Amino acid sequence: MSDITKIAELIRGIKFAMVTFVNHEGHLHSAPMTTQDEEFNGTVWFIGAKDSDLVRSVPGNAQVNLGYSDPAGHxxxxxxxxxxxxxxxxxxxxxxxxxxxxxxxxxxxxPNIQLIKVTSNGAQYWEGSGRVVSIIKMAKAAITGDTAKLGETKGVKL
Structure with a gap:
């Protein structure tokens, strides 16, 4: 499975991403943005407002980070x-x-609508084992004193 396919699989169905950007004061700031129903191919699109901090910050610093969370699936x-x-x-x-x-x-x-296109450079993902498996692994680790391996993490260049 390719890295892009893996990322697409993990974020599929997550309705919101936290978009972190550098605001006009040079501080990190985050805003929830609606994820589009498009298959991830390395590019992510958002519909934002021209008068938002995010849109106003892009010309000065275009670096962003998108955070996706699926707590139910870990x-x-x-x-x-x-x-x-x-x-x-x-x-x-x-x-x-x-x-x-x-x-x-x-x-x-x-007239306040602004399309935002994010071209991905890389990603980090943490893929859990699922709730039941994680609970069993944590219980086993507590009893045996071993470290629980609760999933996989990987950094990828896109």
């Missing part, structure tokens, strides 16, 4: 990449769903 993914502000009506049409109407008063025609 899986976690961190993707680092470069953000780019994109104007592309066809892409907006492709990504848009009515849920965004709650954030943009004028719907898809709202």
């Amino acid at each position: 899986n976690y993914v961190s993707i680092n990449g470069t953000a780019e502000l994109v104007t592309d009506q066809a892409k907006l049409d492709e990504l848009w769903n009515d849920g965004y109407n709650a954030f943009f008063e004028q719907g898809k025609e709202d």
